[in-house]
Amino acid sequence: MTDEQPAAPIDWAALNRLYATLIARKSADPEQSYVARLYGKGRQKIAQKLGEEAVETALAGVLDDRAGIISESADLLFHLMVLWADAGIAPDDIMAELTRREGLSGLDEKKRRTL
Helix, strand or coil: CCCCCCCCCCCHHHHHHHHHHHHHHHHCCCCCCCHHHHHHHHHHHHHHHHHHHHHHHHHHHHHHHHHHHHHHHHHHHHHHHHHHHHHCHHHHHHHHHHHHCCCCCCCHHHHHCCC
C-alpha cells in the first residue's frame, strides 16, 4: 500500500453512467462503436476479451507496475461491465451481492458456495 491518495473524491456514479452508455451501445453501429462490435461478436468474444484483460492486469501486478495495474484494471472493469450489460446484469445487482456478503468471512462464504 502507498501513501498516494486520489486527487479527487471517487465518483462511483461513473460506473452507472458507463453502464448506461454500454446499454445504449447495444443499438449502435458496429462500424462506429467498439462496444457494438463486441456485442455483435457474441458473449464468447466478450468473455475472451474479459479474460485477456484479467491476464494483463495480473501480469501488471506480478511486475509491480502501478500504472499498468491501474490502466489494465480500468480495461478489466470496462470489459466486465460489457459482459454485465450483455447478460442484463446491472451494477446494482453486483452491489447487492457484495452487500449481502459484507461482514461474512471469505472462507465462510466460499464454504457456502460448495454446499
